[in-house]
Amino acid sequence: MSVPLWILLIVLTLAFLAAGSLKLTQPKESLRERMRWVEGFSATQVKAIGGLEVLGALGLILPAVTKIAHWLIPTAALGLTAMMIGAVVTHLRIKDPISQAVPAAVLGILSLVLALFV
DSSP, rough: OOOOHHHHHHHHHHHHHHHHHHHHHHHHHHHHHHOOOGSOOOOHHHHHHHHHHHHHHHHHHHHHHHHSOTTHHHHHHHHHHHHHOOOOOOOOHHHHHHHHHHHHHHHHHHHHHHHHOO
């Protein structure tokens, strides 16, 4: 694998691990302050989203590191891409204020583009 691809995989893995871990470890009430979108989801759904982000992150890096099941890398990237499309749609649906919607949409679109590249 090329160096730019390794860098991209590491950056995406760290970003999704951080985001997913936050959703898995914090109660919905704590997340509500920073993430307005959690209002439209149950606590179980928020935890499931976090779990999928962590699994997707692990699916990006572990097959490359272990040299086992390389097909998981593009599969995880596609799954994370689908999640990012859902995130952008959710932010648009709840009509986040521009100060929150723009950074969230930019981050979502950037993650989407990076995941598609992988």
